[in-house]
Amino acid sequence: MNELITITALNKQFGAQTVLNGVDLTITSEKIIGLIGPSGAGKTTLIKTTLGMEKADSGTSLVLGQQMPNRQILGQIGYMAQSDALYETLTAKENLAFFAQLKGVERHQLTAECQRVAKVVDLSNDLTKRVSGFSGGMKRRLSLAIALLGQPQLLILDEPTVGIDPALRLEIWRELDRMKKDGCGVLVTTHVMSEAEMTDSVALLMDGRIIANDAPATLKQSYGVGSIEEVFLKAEREVNAHA
């Protein structure tokens, strides 16, 4: 197993608000880590700071062994942001081809690679449509397809399944599982607790810290509850009681 992300004692404030308060987290190959926490807990901030899109106040984050920001490393990983960054006037196929080239997909593999990722997110029949005519869920799916281009060794997905129906959601999780078995490491944020159950480890971000990070079964046992949803609620109550 390789360490793909190493976050150490990361701190981030916005004005007087402390969002990250000494976060430690490691992402390795062959594992899916689910990052969960209440809305506004700092999940997106943690991802952006890790990738160097926000500047940390202190602490370090290494991605594939390098300090971020680093454009070359960004090109090697699959990152899906919370808001879609798509070219609305282009078709889905043109968007995929553009990002595939940026990611260094070889010219002769371009068409096959775009078709492969489109199939994963069930957009094969919509490739020639302009993105401006896409629904919110279709845009989410296209963003996810872009993150999957080039079979990256590290995937960072910020709420990838918002607006995606349950059947396709399962398909997407199957694909993440397949990629994991091929050696990929995945960091995924979600508000869907049934998705958190499908990860190898759930990292709970509350009060600016990772207060627990363990396999779903271990977490349920240590909190003495039957689901990750209940773990979340119990942890939140405990954090609020100490606030």
Ligand SMILES: Nc1ncnc2c1ncn2[C@@H]1O[C@H](COP(=O)(O)OP(=O)(O)OP(=O)(O)O)[C@@H](O)[C@H]1O
């Ligand atoms: N650029 C910014 N300037 C000021 N405050 C910010 C900025 N970005 C985030 N914040 C604040 O930091 C806190 C954490 O936001 P963040 O988006 O990281 O939370 P989150 O856990 O991803 O939330 P959600 O689950 O709702 O997406 C929030 O209070 C938010 O208002």
